Amino acid sequence: MTLPVSDADPFDHDNLEDPGPLHEKLREAGPVVHLTRYDTYALARYEHVHAALTDWQNFQSAAGVGLSNFRYEKPWRPPSLLLEADPPRHDAPRRVLSKIIGPRALHRLRDRWAADAAELVDQVISDGAEVDAVPALAEAFPLRVFPDAVGIPASGRENLLPYGDHLFNAFGPPNDLVAKGAPRAAELSAWVNAQCARDVLDPDGFGAAIWAAADRGELTPEQAPLIVRSLLSAGVDTTVHGLSAVLYAFARNPAQWQRLRDQPSLARVAFDEAVRWESPVQTFFRTATTDVTVGETVIPDGAKILMFLGAANRDPRRWTDPDRFDLSRDPSGHVGFGMGIHQCVGQHIARLEAESLLTALARRVTHVELAGPVRRHHNNTLRAWRSIPIALLA
Amino acid sequence: MAETRTLRVTGKEPVADGVVALTLADPAGARLPDWTPGAHIDLILPGGLVRQYSLCGDRWNPYTYRIAVLREPAGRGGSAYIHDVLDLGEAVGLGGPRNNFPLVPADRYLFIAGGIGITPLLPMVAQADLLGADWALLYGGRREASIAFLENLAGYGDRVQIRPQDRYGLLDLPAFVDGHRPGTRVYSCGPAPLLAAVEQACADLPPHTLRIERFVAAAHGRPLRSTPFQVELARTGTVLTVPAHSSVLDVITAAGADVLSSCRQGVCGTCEVTVLAGEPDHRDSVLDDAERAAGTCMFVCVSRSRTDRLVLDL
Numbered sequence: 001m002t003l004p005v006s007d008a009d010p011f012d013h014d015n016l017e018d019p020g021p022l023h024e025k026l027r028e029a030g031p032v033v034h035l036t037r038y039d040t041y042a043l044a045r046y047e048h049v050h051a052a053l054t055d056w057q058n059f060q061s062a063a064g065v066g067l068s069n070f071r072y073e074k075p076w077r078p079p080s081l082l083l084e085a086d087p088p089r090h091d092a093p094r095r096v097l098s099k100i101i102g103p104r105a106l107h108r109l110r111d112r113w114a115a116d117a118a119e120l121v122d123q124v125i126s127d128g129a130e131v132d133a134v135p136a137l138a139e140a141f142p143l144r145v146f147p148d149a150v151g152i153p154a155s156g157r158e159n160l161l162p163y164g165d166h167l168f169n170a171f172g173p174p175n176d177l178v179a180k181g182a183p184r185a186a187e188l189s190a191w192v193n194a195q196c197a198r199d200v201l202d203p204d205g206f207g208a209a210i211w212a213a214a215d216r217g218e219l220t221p222e223q224a225p226l227i228v229r230s231l232l233s234a235g236v237d238t239t240v241h242g243l244s245a246v247l248y249a250f251a252r253n254p255a256q257w258q259r260l261r262d263q264p265s266l267a268r269v270a271f272d273e274a275v276r277w278e279s280p281v282q283t284f285f286r287t288a289t290t291d292v293t294v295g296e297t298v299i300p301d302g303a304k305i306l307m308f309l310g311a312a313n314r315d316p317r318r319w320t321d322p323d324r325f326d327l328s329r330d331p332s333g334h335v336g337f338g339m340g341i342h343q344c345v346g347q348h349i350a351r352l353e354a355e356s357l358l359t360a361l362a363r364r365v366t367h368v369e370l371a372g373p374v375r376r377h378h379n380n381t382l383r384a385w386r387s388i389p390i391a392l393l394a
Numbered sequence: 395m396a397e398t399r400t401l402r403v404t405g406k407e408p409v410a411d412g413v414v415a416l417t418l419a420d421p422a423g424a425r426l427p428d429w430t431p432g433a434h435i436d437l438i439l440p441g442g443l444v445r446q447y448s449l450c451g452d453r454w455n456p457y458t459y460r461i462a463v464l465r466e467p468a469g470r471g472g473s474a475y476i477h478d479v480l481d482l483g484e485a486v487g488l489g490g491p492r493n494n495f496p497l498v499p500a501d502r503y504l505f506i507a508g509g510i511g512i513t514p515l516l517p518m519v520a521q522a523d524l525l526g527a528d529w530a531l532l533y534g535g536r537r538e539a540s541i542a543f544l545e546n547l548a549g550y551g552d553r554v555q556i557r558p559q560d561r562y563g564l565l566d567l568p569a570f571v572d573g574h575r576p577g578t579r580v581y582s583c584g585p586a587p588l589l590a591a592v593e594q595a596c597a598d599l600p601p602h603t604l605r606i607e608r609f610v611a612a613a614h615g616r617p618l619r620s621t622p623f624q625v626e627l628a629r630t631g632t633v634l635t636v637p638a639h640s641s642v643l644d645v646i647t648a649a650g651a652d653v654l655s656s657c658r659q660g661v662c663g664t665c666e667v668t669v670l671a672g673e674p675d676h677r678d679s680v681l682d683d684a685e686r687a688a689g690t691c692m693f694v695c696v697s698r699s700r701t702d703r704l705v706l707d708l
Contacts, residue, residue, distance in 0.1 A: 054425060055456070057456060091431075091496070092497075092498055102680065103666045103680070104666075104685060217498050219499065220500075223499065263652075265652055269652050272654050330654075331654070332654050332656060332664075333655070333656060333658070337656065343656070343657070343662055347664070348664075351664075
């Protein structure tokens with residue numbers, strides 16, 4: 001079988017607006033498709049995306065998880081010690097952060113976040129039945145709880161979303177989206193870096209815990225601020241669009257909202273099902289560390305591989321009726337958080353945020369539906385939203 | 395998908411007097427859970443005997459684990475079983491991997507091994523070398539013939555000092571740690587008297603410089619059960635039986651419990667469930683020793699039960 005080729009641009013505005021048709025084409029073309037425009041190898045089937053995600057030996061991250069190949073190109077910022085690192089350098093940062101924001105460590109935030117969510121929902125409902133779910137809930141809740149949990153100062157937090165937006169654009173090709181963010185990139189990076197210093201961080205937060213690990217010798221003092229930076233980079237936009245996804249999913253499927261109301265313990269399942277269904281992080285790249293065979297294709301050493309998480313999460317080979325948002329499905333095993341050693345280290349934070357917000361909403365809101373035309377926000381990596389007008393009936 | 399985690403013995407060979415190395419692989423040839431230098435696994439032998447062994451192979455090969463087992467005549471039977479009975483092709487149970495002895499980032503490492511204590515240090519040495527760190531290994535044993543893995547260390551030249559006791563006497567620890575420079579980490583594993591001597595030799599070094607791993611028998615002397623057990627879902631009162639070859643996760647989700655999972659290897663932490671009663675048999679890589687001992691939660695993709703019944707907050 002010859003290698004299927006495509007000259008499609010996954011990062012053009014049509015495909016960012018609606019990636020579904022391209023995903024289907026790539027999935028059906030074969031296990032690997034050569035994307036000629038970027039000379040990169042696309043994986044869109046669940047089986048192969050899952051395998052590439054877990055096989056860090058052959059599919060490395062340290063050459064960059066965007067299109068840029070750090071073997072030949074200088075990264076636009078100092079690489080992440082987590083996302084853009086391989087073992088053995090990846091080991092210590094991952095170990096430290098896995099503990100600090102691991103499932104056990106988050107228990108102490110449960111009650112506080114539940115109360116915060118209830119307060120936010122009360123306020124949103126009292127402001128009127130129709131709201132734009134993106135700013136009013138999906139942005140408001142993470143911005144209310146997460147920066148506090150990290151322990152950064154209160155001022156300047158409006159920089160977090162634009163920073164993340166540019167960062168996630170920068171994983172794609174240098175297109176208009178990257179150009180649009182470039183003028184502020186240096187300023188936003190400088191602001192984020194300044195929030196990572198030990199002396200500005202609240203002693204109770206995740207950031208201070210990272211510095212404490214450095215004090216115990218588990219990290220070097222040089223690593224600590226970069227690991228705090230990872231929290232601020234990867235922990236805001238992703239959850240905003242994850243929460244947008246689940247709110248959109250319910251607004252589109254009011255019967256599923258009734259199901260959640262009847263059985264609030266489904267909140268976590270609902271969020272993961274939305275992460276599967278929408279895949280807030282759509283794509284990441286890897287780089288072949290050697291000639292790697294996928295299917296019948298040999299991907300050459302040093303080549304960039306583009307993994308379509310969103311396509312894998314709707315692969316009919318793995319999921320029954322994949323385009324349906326369905327709380328009776330077990331979404332376990334989706335690759336919306338990745339898989340393997342680089343799997344989203346903050347996934348438990350995302351789930352707790354979602355559970356807090358959905359539980360608070362389910363308590364107050366009997367019915368949810370779309371109240372106007374929705375608008376996507378285009379980003380090279382994220383399946384993002386600008387506006388989701390919804391009606392919340394108490 | 396394997397429903398309980400087992401490994402098959404695919405290699406067994408002597409590597410020194412009284413030491414055999416085992417190569418272990420997934421029965422279906424799947425990738426094994428990832429690990430880092432210093433990690434150990436629980437090996438669950440027939441009859442439920444649990445023994446912990448450091449992984450001493452190459453983690454760039456995801457398909458096999460390698461461990462080395464010293465015959466301990468005064469031991470409780472685990473090493474004798476592995477030496478005398480365990481055969482190629484046989485299955486053993488797996489817990490972990492877990493790492494209580496991680497290699498922290500540093501510019502310079504000093505490694506001190508006594509006897510079979512070389513096992514966690516072998517992958518550390520390889521890693522320090524890979525990273526271009528300054529490092530040295532001092533490795534003692536009773537006699538040269540009892541010192542394992544000499545051929546693995548031969549290529550490192552004078553970074554490695556092999557010191558059989560019958561020729562050199564006790565390890566000269568003060569000389570080895572002398573000339574300590576800031577940023578050095580000292581890693582040591584071996585018999586208790588060696589570790590005590592290492593602690594003494596490092597007593598004046600800055601805090602967090604010395605990292606040691608003690609071989610201690612698992613807190614639970616009792617063998618693990620390999621028989622079915624019951625799981626009660628407290629919110630509905632449903633009682634389910636978990637057969638010997640099924641995971642708790644599969645049994646409870648088949649019965650309709652809303653439990654998410656992801657990696658199914660006891661690594662990612664997604665399938666945490668609160669335990670209300672009963673004693674879990676932890677096989678995950680997430681919990682630390684205190685959390686394991688507390689027994690208030692479990693990761694149902696891999697963990698099981700020590701008691702006839704577990705009551706879960708579901």
